[in-house]
Amino acid sequence: MHRRAYGEDPGPLPEDAGCLIVEPVQGRAGSRVPPDGFLAALRRRCDEAGALLIVDSIFAGLGRVGEMWPGEEVADALCVGKALGGGLPLSAALFYRDGLEDVWELGPEDVYTHTHVGNPLACAAGLVVLEEVPKLLDRVHETGERFEQAGWRGRGLLRAREGDANEALERGVLVIPAGLDGSLIQATPPLTITDAELDEAFEKLG
Numbered sequence: 001m002h003r004r005a006y007g008e009d010p011g012p013l014p015e016d017a018g019c020l021i022v023e024p025v026q027g028r029a030g031s032r033v034p035p036d037g038f039l040a041a042l043r044r045r046c047d048e049a050g051a052l053l054i055v056d057s058i059f060a061g062l063g064r065v066g067e068m069w070p071g072e073e074v075a076d077a078l079c080v081g082k083a084l085g086g087g088l089p090l091s092a093a094l095f096y097r098d099g100l101e102d103v104w105e106l107g108p109e110d111v112y113t114h115t116h117v118g119n120p121l122a123c124a125a126g127l128v129v130l131e132e133v134p135k136l137l138d139r140v141h142e143t144g145e146r147f148e149q150a151g152w153r154g155r156g157l158l159r160a161r162e163g164d165a166n167e168a169l170e171r172g173v174l175v176i177p178a179g180l181d182g183s184l185i186q187a188t189p190p191l192t193i194t195d196a197e198l199d200e201a202f203e204k205l206g
Helices: 038-049 100-104 108-113 120-149 165-170 195-205
Strands: 019-022 052-056 077-080 092-095 153-155 158-162 176-178 184-187
Touching (some): 019 038, 038 052
Antiparallel strands (some): 153 158, 158 184
16 A cells, blocks of 8 residues: 655556545645645546545545535545544445445345444434534634634644644643644534634634
């Protein structure tokens, strides 16, 4: 497996490539937004090589960057999780190419007795998430603009800037270390964060 950052020209895919996995906005690498046309270029490379393009929207999806399904316009399959269950364990793979659902035809016993099959409580939470999150997308864009103006890079409410996570915690703000060299702090606040909460966080971080 090869890992590459946005902006690097990957060249043609290897002849034996089966799939390529990409985040629509890189998460722990530091909320990195791909250049215009980058995802479309990957789509073309996959088509040329006969490979699947898997979009990993587990971190960025379900409203985090202001879209429900970021990367769906180029995906053969799109993976979501974390936010889907609203705090309960639930994930999903969405198939955008006909026939991919056949990979799950492993027999009814495996499907219905699998340890991590979606349980009724998590699925009920997922239905609420799918109904409520679209109502918050305008707010995510609005709040994301405030982060942009304050010097945080990224998209929506997946943001990063230079800083030290331990120092931020001492000031009363919970962020996580990010970036390829760990020199960034990352903010992924609730989609429902208020203006007052945001003001307080910005003031404490300086």
